Amino acid sequence: MFSEINLSIDSAISSGAKYADARILISKSRNIAAKNGEIENLNENEKIGIGVRALVGSSWGFYSTFDLSNESLKQAGKKSFEIAKASSTVSGEELPFADVPVVEDSYTTPHDENPFSVSSSEQIDLLLSSTEKMKKLGSSRAFGRLDFWDTEKWFASSQGHKIYQNIIESGGGISSLSVGDGETQIRSYPQSFGEYRTGGWEVVKSFEFENHLERLSQESQRLLVAPQCPQGTMDLILEGSQLALQIHESVGHAIELDRILGWEAAYAGTSHLDLKKLNKHKYGSELMNIIADATLPGALSTFKYDDEGTPAQRVDIVKEGIWTGVLSGRDSAAVAGVPPGGMVRADGFGRLPMVRMTNVGLLPGDSSLEEIIEATDEGVYMETNRSWSIDDLRLNFQFGCEAGWLVKNGKIIDMVKNPTYTGITPEFWGNMDMLSGEEEWIFWGTPNCGKGQPSQIGHTGHPASPARFKNTRIGVRG
Amino acid sequence: MKIWEDLLQDIEKNIPSGTECELKMMHSKSALTRFANSQIHQNVDEESADVFLTLHKDSKTITISANLTALKNPKDFVSKAIDSLNSSPIDKGWAGLPDSSKSFSGLSKIDESTPDERANKVKEFVSEGKQMNAAGYCSSYTNNYFVWNTNGLNSSDSSSSAFIDGIFRTESSAGSSHRGGILLSDIKAQQAGNEAAKLAIDGENPEDIKPGNYEVILGHEAVSTILVFLGVYGFNAKSKIDGMSPINLDEKQFDEQINLIDTPEDDDSIGFKIDASGSKKKNLEIVKDGVSKSYFHTRRTAKELNAENTFHELFGWGENFGGIGTNLKLLGGNVSQEEMIKSVKKGIYINEFWYCRVLDPITQVVTGLNRNGSFLIENGKIIKPIGRLRFTQSFMASLAPGNIVSVGNKSRYADSEFGEGMLRVPALHLKEFNFTGGVSG
Numbered sequence: 070m071f072s073e074i075n076l077s078i079d080s081a082i083s084s085g086a087k088y089a090d091a092r093i094l095i096s097k098s099r100n101i102a103a104k105n106g107e108i109e110n111l112n113e114n115e116k117i118g119i120g121v122r123a124l125v126g127s128s129w130g131f132y133s134t135f136d137l138s139n140e141s142l143k144q145a146g147k148k149s150f151e152i153a154k155a156s157s158t159v160s161g162e163e164l165p166f167a168d169v170p171v172v173e174d175s176y177t178t179p180h181d182e183n184p185f186s187v188s189s190s191e192q193i194d195l196l197l198s199s200t201e202k203m204k205k206l207g208s209s210r211a212f213g214r215l216d217f218w219d220t221e222k223w224f225a226s227s228q229g230h231k232i233y234q235n236i237i238e239s240g241g242g243i244s245s246l247s248v249g250d251g252e253t254q255i256r257s258y259p260q261s262f263g264e265y266r267t268g269g270w271e272v273v274k275s276f277e278f279e280n281h282l283e284r285l286s287q288e289s290q291r292l293l294v295a296p297q298c299p300q301g302t303m304d305l306i307l308e309g310s311q312l313a314l315q316i317h318e319s320v321g322h323a324i325e326l327d328r329i330l331g332w333e334a335a336y337a338g339t340s341h342l343d344l345k346k347l348n349k350h351k352y353g354s355e356l357m358n359i360i361a362d363a364t365l366p367g368a369l370s371t372f373k374y375d376d377e378g379t380p381a382q383r384v385d386i387v388k389e390g391i392w393t394g395v396l397s398g399r400d401s402a403a404v405a406g407v408p409p410g411g412m413v414r415a416d417g418f419g420r421l422p423m424v425r426m427t428n429v430g431l432l433p434g435d436s437s438l439e440e441i442i443e444a445t446d447e448g449v450y451m452e453t454n455r456s457w458s459i460d461d462l463r464l465n466f467q468f469g470c471e472a473g474w475l476v477k478n479g480k481i482i483d484m485v486k487n488p489t490y491t492g493i494t495p496e497f498w499g500n501m502d503m504l505s506g507e508e509e510w511i512f513w514g515t516p517n518c519g520k521g522q523p524s525q526i527g528h529t530g531h532p533a534s535p536a537r538f539k540n541t542r543i544g545v546r547g
Numbered sequence: 548m549k550i551w552e553d554l555l556q557d558i559e560k561n562i563p564s565g566t567e568c569e570l571k572m573m574h575s576k577s578a579l580t581r582f583a584n585s586q587i588h589q590n591v592d593e594e595s596a597d598v599f600l601t602l603h604k605d606s607k608t609i610t611i612s613a614n615l616t617a618l619k620n621p622k623d624f625v626s627k628a629i630d631s632l633n634s635s636p637i638d639k640g641w642a643g644l645p646d647s648s649k650s651f652s653g654l655s656k657i658d659e660s661t662p663d664e665r666a667n668k669v670k671e672f673v674s675e676g677k678q679m680n681a682a683g684y685c686s687s688y689t690n691n692y693f694v695w696n697t698n699g700l701n702s703s704d705s706s707s708s709a710f711i712d713g714i715f716r717t718e719s720s721a722g723s724s725h726r727g728g729i730l731l732s733d734i735k736a737q738q739a740g741n742e743a744a745k746l747a748i749d750g751e752n753p754e755d756i757k758p759g760n761y762e763v764i765l766g767h768e769a770v771s772t773i774l775v776f777l778g779v780y781g782f783n784a785k786s787k788i789d790g791m792s793p794i795n796l797d798e799k800q801f802d803e804q805i806n807l808i809d810t811p812e813d814d815d816s817i818g819f820k821i822d823a824s825g826s827k828k829k830n831l832e833i834v835k836d837g838v839s840k841s842y843f844h845t846r847r848t849a850k851e852l853n854a855e856n857t858f859h860e861l862f863g864w865g866e867n868f869g870g871i872g873t874n875l876k877l878l879g880g881n882v883s884q885e886e887m888i889k890s891v892k893k894g895i896y897i898n899e900f901w902y903c904r905v906l907d908p909i910t911q912v913v914t915g916l917n918r919n920g921s922f923l924i925e926n927g928k929i930i931k932p933i934g935r936l937r938f939t940q941s942f943m944a945s946l947a948p949g950n951i952v953s954v955g956n957k958s959r960y961a962d963s964e965f966g967e968g969m970l971r972v973p974a975l976h977l978k979e980f981n982f983t984g985g986v987s988g
Contacts, residue, residue, distance in 0.1 A: 116597075116613065127586055128586070132591070135595060135596055151662065152590045156666060158670055189634055246790065253909055333583070335583065335682035335713055456906050461901055489906065
């Protein structure tokens with residue numbers, strides 16, 4: 070494949086590009102969805118194509134095509150240059166580009182069983198039996214889904230990179246929906262929208278859906294008759310997957326350097342963070358230690374090189390509450406004067422690589438969920454995300470969860486429905502006073518992070534364990 | 548188009564007898580010129596050709612898809628589908644294939660925009676902001692869609708669209724605007740730039756106000772977001788089947804000033820005249836004088852609810868997402884935005900909503916924020932720009948009987964949380980809207 074890629078790169082460079090790189094991808098996906106013991110969607114997809122990126126002056130030009138004939142590959146390189154050159158109508162200062170080691174290497178996600186080698190009927194049967202059983206247990210609707218991706222990437226650059234990677238991702242989830250008088254309640258496992266990791270079929274087997282069917286069905290029905298979540302300012306305890314989304318929205322996006330530099334201002338927004346405050350800004354309490362680590366075995370955003378050829382690495386983002394790092398690529402890092410972090414990826418061959426979260430997670434503390442509940446006089450323990458909204462500076466957020474549990478005098482005393490909480494990012498994280506330990510630290514994965522124009526869907530990881538936040542506004546209702 | 552004709556010929560001869568088959572191909576060219584900090588920084592162009600093959604036999608169904616390069620040879624592609632079909636479970640929801648009477652031929656050649664043409668539109672937009680910081684994009688799309696099935700249907704259609712969307716930022720404010728149309732030449736980039744620039748300048752040094760219930764005037768983008776939520780979660784027949792839709796047909800659920808139609812047959816509507824099944828779409832009444840009149844159906848939802856198909860199946864999603872209206876038009880009223888403002892004693896103007904999410908599907912209680920142009924109105928005049936507010940509000944209740952004061956007299960394509968080119972809307976004046984939080988939480 071590298072000789073084909075070089076046809077495009079050579080064409081872009083000979084046309085006048087300062088730098089060019091390209092990726093050929095073979096992307097396979099399998100998506101299975103079931104409802105009430107019947108199949109709702111079964112699709113297998115395969116795509117092959119090339120995306121070529123050329124840097125001219127202040128702009129990237131990018132061209133992608135499914136046509137891998139020699140003539141098309143040369144044209145793709147030329148077009149990427151011409152597209153970049155057209156940007157000179159509204160141009161700026163020349164875009165700098167940081168150097169990274171030029172390597173020839175390969176990497177394959179460690180896995181036991183490639184999910185595409187497993188019979189789809191085995192995977193379908195798991196969903197059919199799970200959803201059928203939940204329906205029989207009284208769920209109004211029982212949903213299940215599994216998704217698998219097998220992506221082969223060949224990356225080369227005009228600087229001499231030649232990198233092959235085979236990334237395998239697997240996951241899914243199940244949900245029980247109960248419909249009452251003018252309301253619906255849902256419980257999901259392992260988390261809402263499913264849980265995803267790098268690895269094979271063993272990832273899904275480890276979820277052991279069969280051990281959670283009865284609980285999900287019972288809890289979704291119980292929520293219909295549960296009292297509303299109380300309203301007021303009190304202690305909030307978050308279960309790990311909800312805390313993972315809290316990290317994603319109020320830390321992960323805020324530390325993306327392209328947002329901080331204004332490159333995403335029109336759509337995704339910017340950030341409340343100002344580079345002048347790096348290593349000074351207080352992001353949260355001293356318990357807050359956030360990392361971005363693309364090397365964690367099995368986490369969803371684990372790889373060996375990003376889509377610019379930069380090695381995967383671990384970067385400290387927040388240390389003992391102080392903001393210390395950003396998510397960067399070779400261009401944004403050069404503009405900001407920081408080392409490139411290897412955090413640039415694209416959604417398939419047809420999209421321009423952009424800054425993406427790797428595994429942005431909260432390092433564990435030394436408590437446990439049990440200890441946190443025991444130490445809480447009055448509060449609500451919230452599980453599993455149901456809704457999420459945050460402003461375009463990543464400051465003002467409001468989350469809803471599937472289930473809440475009222476905590477009084479160190480004990481869970483009742484289930485409550487429609488739990489929500491709201492806050493402002495630095496105040497909220499500043500109020501984190503208890504954090505569970507390594508035993509409850511899970512590599513949660515988010516498979517549906519939208520960013521960019523044209524829109525791209527990213528897969529991001531968020532290691533987290535349960536934590537407590539003091540003085541949080543709870544129970545916002547319309 | 549030759550690649551379709553060759554593919555169809557090769558697939559057709561490999562379909563085993565007695566097997567129902569549907570073959571679809573989408574050939575697209577899309578381009579997007581993106582600007583930030585008042586310069587073009589990303590400029591992308593893509594050509595794609597995606598093929599979907601669905602087989603149904605012995606009550607089992609399978610869909611496989613690939614782009615043209617991955618498809619390799621059609622015989623193997625069909626063989627792979629047959630292998631998967633054999634291990635598929637029984638598909639009780641199969642609703643069959645449309646017949647030849649639904650065929651439509653609308654294929655035409657559409658000129659693509661060039662990077663230079665898009666850059667010039669960006670320049671027109673950016674120039675309106677003088678020294679302000681501009682960001683946004685100009686995009687154009689051409690699509691050709693082909694569908695064939697063993698029940699005699701053979702349809703094709705072409706479509707194009709173009710958009711400009713951008714903001715200007717000052718140290719303390721931002722203003723945005725959007726334009727959409729069928730061709731890039733239709734796009735009034737300078738007009739959009741002028742609107743965005745005015746909002747940014749007028750919005751400088753905003754002041755925070757207390758959350759609470761306010762009378763509101765909603766700009767085009769804010770109205771568009773409310774309607775797209777109701778379209779996707781409410782009028783989608785799959786939501787009804789799943790017990791999550793608030794819509795009940797023939798009930799007066801909205802103010803009588805609300806008249807919503809889906810207009811795929813109109814010449815100025817963006818998109819294909821056929822749905823993903825290849826069937827010709829028809830204009831459809833969704834809300835008439837406040838009364839809910841129809842859901843958006845696919846073949847499967849129509850079968851399950853024993854209703855008539857409205858042909859709102861989306862390409863690429865299969866029927867997993869249900870029926871989605873993509874040519875929604877909220878009929879305009881007779882009140883200008885200036886007249887709306889004059890009639891407000893105390894209220895808020897909102898240009899655009901941001902990051903809206905459903906808290907409760909049945910009541911359509913949604914939370915989100917305002918951005919890119921929000922102002923306090925008192926005694927018929929805009930008094931001052933205001934900061935961020937968080938709302939927690941039922942979108943059903945926001946359009947409920949008695950809550951619409953007036954409907955604007957100027958409509959245009961507006962962007963929404965779920966994409967562009969789907970809605971043409973005027974501004975709306977609402978009696979009440981519930982803001983539950985301010986900038987400090």
